[in-house]
Amino acid sequence: MTRKNVAVFTATGCKACENAILDIHYQVSSLARWAHFTFWPYVLGSSWEDLEKSDELDVCFFAGAIRTASDEEAALKLRQKSKILVAFGACAAFGGMPGLSNLHPGGESALCKSPSDDDCPELPPLRSRVAALQQIVQADYILPGCSPPQNYIWAILQSLVCQSESAARISFAASRLPQPIAQAVMAGVLPPGGSIFAGEKAVCASCARIKEEKRFESFKRIHQIDPDPGRCLLEQGLLCQGIATREGCGGLCTGAGVPCRGCFGKAGAVFDPGAKMVSAVSSTFDTTDGEEMKKIAEEFVDLAGTFYRYTMPAQCALLQNRKELK
Amino acid sequence: MNVFEPRIITFLCNWCTYVAADAAGVSRLTQKTNTRVVRVFCSGMVDPSYVIKAFAEGADGVLVGGCHPGDCHYIAGNMKAWRRSFLLKKLLNELGVEDERFRLEWIAASEPHKYAKVVNEMSEGLRSLGSFRSSYSCPSQTPRDHEKAVQSSPFS
Numbered sequence: 001m002t003r004k005n006v007a008v009f010t011a012t013g014c015k016a017c018e019n020a021i022l023d024i025h026y027q028v029s030s031l032a033r034w035a036h037f038t039f040w041p042y043v044l045g046s047s048w049e050d051l052e053k054s055d056e057l058d059v060c061f062f063a064g065a066i067r068t069a070s071d072e073e074a075a076l077k078l079r080q081k082s083k084i085l086v087a088f089g090a091c092a093a094f095g096g097m098p099g100l101s102n103l104h105p106g107g108e109s110a111l112c113k114s115p116s117d118d119d120c121p122e123l124p125p126l127r128s129r130v131a132a133l134q135q136i137v138q139a140d141y142i143l144p145g146c147s148p149p150q151n152y153i154w155a156i157l158q159s160l161v162c163q164s165e166s167a168a169r170i171s172f173a174a175s176r177l178p179q180p181i182a183q184a185v186m187a188g189v190l191p192p193g194g195s196i197f198a199g200e201k202a203v204c205a206s207c208a209r210i211k212e213e214k215r216f217e218s219f220k221r222i223h224q225i226d227p228d229p230g231r232c233l234l235e236q237g238l239l240c241q242g243i244a245t246r247e248g249c250g251g252l253c254t255g256a257g258v259p260c261r262g263c264f265g266k267a268g269a270v271f272d273p274g275a276k277m278v279s280a281v282s283s284t285f286d287t288t289d290g291e292e293m294k295k296i297a298e299e300f301v302d303l304a305g306t307f308y309r310y311t312m313p314a315q316c317a318l319l320q321n322r323k324e325l326k
Numbered sequence: 327m328n329v330f331e332p333r334i335i336t337f338l339c340n341w342c343t344y345v346a347a348d349a350a351g352v353s354r355l356t357q358k359t360n361t362r363v364v365r366v367f368c369s370g371m372v373d374p375s376y377v378i379k380a381f382a383e384g385a386d387g388v389l390v391g392g393c394h395p396g397d398c399h400y401i402a403g404n405m406k407a408w409r410r411s412f413l414l415k416k417l418l419n420e421l422g423v424e425d426e427r428f429r430l431e432w433i434a435a436s437e438p439h440k441y442a443k444v445v446n447e448m449s450e451g452l453r454s455l456g457s458f459r460s461s462y463s464c465p466s467q468t469p470r471d472h473e474k475a476v477q478s479s480p481f482s
Contacts, residue, residue: 275374297412
């Protein structure tokens, strides 16, 4: 069989997504049977010249947010060169943590000058707003997560790179993937364009903690309490975003007693993650007195940065509609 | 002359504020015409998403009207709206929506005068505040909470 030409690239990001590709356990050794990595600067040290010399790419995994002019250029170049472009990880899919800088747009002025300015490598010009990959070019598939869980990385590799060539694809028949994707992986054909490689409901659907209608009187941070292992974290006063977040991770964080931070983006039925969280959190306030409500609400710090931690550029309805003010 | 006319989306509870708005019309009270009324069955059903969507789609202000606490047709729907309003206001504020743009008011069916007053007040307030869309430059003009916290920290 012919091997697929594959590229992996990170724009503005921490490259943990690229590490995650290498972290798919022993399956990584079989990858070379199907994939020929023509362009992978982080691991292979490839240069842009290598990309220009190579044939058309079959699949490109694009990680990281679009923050600088060179990120934008890379996105355009890779889009042009590849048949399938995947927004890989929360930054590429929704803008991710770098996207939080959209709360203070304006770019350069926010940068600190280093004491030894002369030896500083020059940073490419910053865009006024951080964008997700989808806001610059069309991405064919989306794989959310910070970083994406191994099973989904394996699923997307099976689906887009191996297609019908690998017997391991059969295992996805009973996976947590939405049915159309799971069927496509099984059949060895491409899933419907624009598919998100994650679940459809909210994280709560796969979180094993028991949800009762408990109220809390004050909001707590993770270091302040030792959460009860079996009970819903939100009901214990922790700010868990599972209720507004797309499932797929299987409740990894909540399983370990850490509140969900929302790296899979908003769940299908949610209009705006912040609004959903406001609604969910407020409903747990245990009071009917206005003053007390106000007091509890004042305990929360940095709501925008918390509720849109990974999704500010792409899923915050209020800021998203401000594109005209670029 | 190009005068700025604010667009105010109002979510009015079917049992109290909507009736008050109706009565305000019937009694021929003078009121500004900047409102777009959405009749809802209870202020408790006005999800924060509705408010955020209204602003995202170009509203300059949002008014939610409900029964006075204790008078809710559904017993405690208005308490739910009240409970949400604090965090919602805080979130909107952090995203660059000024406090005056979002209001939650208790207006009983027998208070058409109060309805007219609130609408006129809000309309005037927003007129001087300007359009939400064009006034929007930076989501937070003031230091955000955690920055304030850092500034006032004894360790800094």
